[in-house]
Amino acid sequence: MTNALLRKLERFETFGRVERDAVAHLCAGAIHHRSDEQIGQAGQPGVIPILLSGFAYRFKLLSDGRRQIHGLFLSGDLCRHIYGFLAVQGDHGIRTLTPSLVASVPVTTLLGVMDEHPRIARAMWANMVGDDALMREWVVSLGRRTAYERMAHLLCEVFLRLRAVGQADGESCELPLTQMDLGDLMGLSTVHVNRVLQQLRRDGLIALKGSQLTIRDVAVLSRAADLDPAYLGLDTLPGAGQGAPPRARVA
Amino acid sequence: MTNALLRKLERFETFGRVERDAVAHLCAGAIHHRSDEQIGQAGQPGVIPILLSGFAYRFKLLSDGRRQIHGLFLSGDLCRHIYGFLAVQGDHGIRTLTPSLVASVPVTTLLGVMDEHPRIARAMWANMVGDDALMREWVVSLGRRTAYERMAHLLCEVFLRLRAVGQADGESCELPLTQMDLGDLMGLSTVHVNRVLQQLRRDGLIALKGSQLTIRDVAVLSRAADLDPAYLGLDTLPGAGQGAPPRARVA
């Protein structure tokens, strides 16, 4: 299995052997986590967890126990913003959904590598831009899409993101989330998630058995989700071909 | 009137005259915009609009006209992430809510200043961390808070953010949003916004006439909103007293 982080970054920039080695080196020392285990504890604020395999999520609990998931991480994802090291980040938790391989990279190390390898840096920043777009899209979904559209949108998003890193098998992919997780992800009750899912099945848009998601027709599902086909950067790659970007130190 | 950006950044770092001048210099050449005018057009991707006075918002439209606002900008706010220059950013628009003074700062200039003034850089990054926390909190609100809590939370947030930059008058502040804007901000219909607002008034938590918002008791309203008192960094200032952070080039 090739390094998931590398695979992701290479969607934005073309790397040479040196860069590939540097990225691989970053991920050396990754450790395995079990399912439903916390990662990126507040205890180590200077460290960025990078998910090399598995699924994880970021969430917040309200005082009465309501949970909202506000980040879903797939292979190759950074579980924290690079500059997030500045903050205590005590306002949320990060947990695995499946057994996962996680590299805990000190920010200093990461920034050092980015400093030395401009192409890696550019890919990293482009990657963050994508994460932000994702976050904005979630806000749009939660605020203005119906439960049905929201679910369609989420399933599309996950499928496309997984496919982008080579983890989709044709029109199928893993979706190791319980209906409760899906609910906390999209602001719905478990029961309603169940009903919406069935509706999507009845409409012939998806199949879902166990944690195996199959999308009958991405185009159709996208339309049902009012998904902007460009937003995941699946056609154009931001940052590419714009010449040398300006530079500045993080701090 | 002192520079709003400077005021904001100085919440995170203590500046000397040199830094203050540098920040002020960044904002030279700011231009006035009228109400309901687009700023930060896609045409100039390398430029970051900085709001020096007034109110603005960032939004996305769905294909059938539904609008979701996913960013609210007050004096001193950057309307775009620093690294956002990498992307086309065509997925959303930014508009003023009131007459506003906006400095359009080229990313190169901004990064140059940050490169030269570490304290400014640190403050900028800390500021971005705060923006991210805000975004996450919005997701939580939209997903898991009731309309009543959501509204309470938003009003608290705006008031606290304005107070932090000296734009609150005691327990009152400006809120130049129509009920329709509020609805698009929090994923509610205009009618429901109206009803929730009235309930908040009846409960004695707020007063709202015209664009003047008065909060009877921030603590009580916070509790109604299930607002985490620490999340706006209103007690502790992230980044302060952590020693010299590591460094890396943006690209």
Place this chain on the structure above:
DNA sequence: CGCCTTGTTGAATACTGTCAATACACGTGG
């Protein structure tokens, strides 16, 4: 004064949540 935007209200409807019961799958221990 009349127009337009914004705010307010009521009634009917639609959507989503809650509660409670049942079914199903999987792993453990007997």
Place this chain on the structure above:
DNA sequence: CCACGTGTATTGACAGTATTCAACAAGGCG
């Protein structure tokens, strides 16, 4: 191999929240 327990999925009935539609009021502005 089966019984059992746990977690997840499914279903129905009902309650509650939020939306839609429609009308009207209030205020600013030319």
